[in-house]
Amino acid sequence: xxxxxxxxxxxxxxxxxxxxxxxxxxxxxxxxxxxxxxxxxxxxxxxxxxxxxxxxxxxxxxxxxxxxxxxxxxxxxxxxxxxxxxxxxxxxxxxxxxxxxxxxxxxxxxxxxxxxxxxxxxxxxxxxxxxxxxxxxxxxxxxxxxxxxxxxxxxxxxxxxxxxxxxxxxxxxxxxxxxxxxxxxxxxxxxxxxxxxxxxxxxxxxxxxxxxxxxxxxxxxxxxxxxxxxxxxxxxxxxxxxxxxxxxxxxxxxxxxxxxxxx
Numbered sequence: 516x517x518x519x520x521x522x523x524x525x526x527x528x529x530x531x532x533x534x535x536x537x538x539x540x541x542x543x544x545x546x547x548x549x550x551x552x553x554x555x556x557x558x559x560x561x562x563x564x565x566x567x568x569x570x571x572x573x574x575x576x577x578x579x580x581x582x583x584x585x586x587x588x589x590x591x592x593x594x595x596x597x598x599x600x601x602x603x604x605x606x607x608x609x610x611x612x613x614x615x616x617x618x619x620x621x622x623x624x625x626x627x628x629x630x631x632x633x634x635x636x637x638x639x640x641x642x643x644x645x646x647x648x649x650x651x652x653x654x655x656x657x658x659x660x661x662x663x664x665x666x667x668x669x670x671x672x673x674x675x676x677x678x679x680x681x682x683x684x685x686x687x688x689x690x691x692x693x694x695x696x697x698x699x700x701x702x703x704x705x706x707x708x709x710x711x712x713x714x715x716x717x718x719x720x721x722x723x724x725x726x727x728x729x730x731x732x733x734x735x736x737x738x739x740x741x742x743x744x745x746x747x748x749x750x751x752x753x754x755x756x757x758x759x760x761x762x763x764x765x766x767x768x769x770x771x772x773x774x775x776x777x778x
Contacts, residue, residue: 550726550733552635554581555613559639565729572723572735573707579726584613588622591615594761594769595667598698599623601760601771604662607690609653610670614640621645630656653686660692666699669767675737677718677745684753688778696773697755703742703766718745743768 554567558581567579588596599619604626608617611629613636620627621644630651631637640648649658653673664687666673674683687697704720705713713719720740726733741749743759750757754775762768 549633549635550728550731551612552633553731554579554726554728555584555633555639556635558582558585559613559642568727570725570727570732570735576727584615586615588619591619592763594700594763594767597761598665598667598700598769601696602663602665602698604692604695605659606663606665607661609664609666610673611640611648612636612668614643614645614648616665616667617645617648618643628658628661654682657689660695661690662692662695664690664695664697669701669738669740671699671701672738672740674739676721677739677741680739680741680746680749681753684749684755684772685778688774688776691774691777693777694773695777696771698769698771700767700769701746702740702768704740705742706766720745746770 551567554565557565563581567581568576569579570576588599591599595616599616602620602625606620606625606627608614608620608627608629611617611631612633614629617627617629617640627645628647628649629637629640629645630649630653631640632650632652634650637648637650649656651658671680671683674680684697691697704722708714708719718739720742721737722740723735723737725735747757750772756773756775758771758773760769760771
């Protein structure tokens with residue numbers, strides 16, 4: 516199924532058993548073979564007739580509309596616009612991809628640093644005029660301290676497994692200035708198991724994906740979606756204040772988190 520701008524809106528819909536899927540996983544943070552980056556690069560160069568496919572652990576493949584990674588502010592859903600409006604000070608965009616959010620923040624006059632593990636994505640951000648784009652792994656990144664860290668389009672999923680969320684939050688404390696904030700969106704995907712028992716061998720929000728482009732397949736990577744109650748428990752355990760800012764009709768929600776203590 517090919518998806519155009521008029522069909523997508525704020526949510527990416529798929530056919531078959533799983534009729535709705537939460538938008539874009541994906542400013543893709545893990546893509547060892549950088550298949551995702553190559554697709555971005557080609558689209559940026561004007562090659563728009565190639566398909567970026569997403570293979571999933573829960574069945575089937577879907578075509579990803581690459582244009583979505585190059586949106587302007589007006590094409591972004593309300594949830595993303597809200598997140599950008601409250602990001603302030605020195606901002607770190609984690610898993611920035613093609614840099615659509617970082618570029619908007621820069622246009623707003625904000626001081627933004629964007630990081631991604633895809634060298635192709637970082638090069639594109641620089642070509643499009645982003646002043647500070649860095650190829651880096653978040654878990655090893657310690658360049659400076661920030662007032663705001665953002666991960667949009669379900670970006671927190673890049674931690675892969677639920678048990679890594681705590682590690683992510685601990686590192687975020689080392690990157691935030693006093694009174695700094697963490698802003699991200701995620702989703703409850705319990706609906707994928709409608710009429711079925713939830714898995715007993717893993718957290719039900721843990722899935723896996725693989726990008727495929729021009730016959731080349733990237734490595735499978737893990738992704739996690741976090742329901743509201745589970746996130747609240749983790750925030751309490753790890754010493755964070757948690758504020759729910761927005762929720763849509765697809766169980767995707769936006770949060771702001773502030774450490775109770777900074778490192």
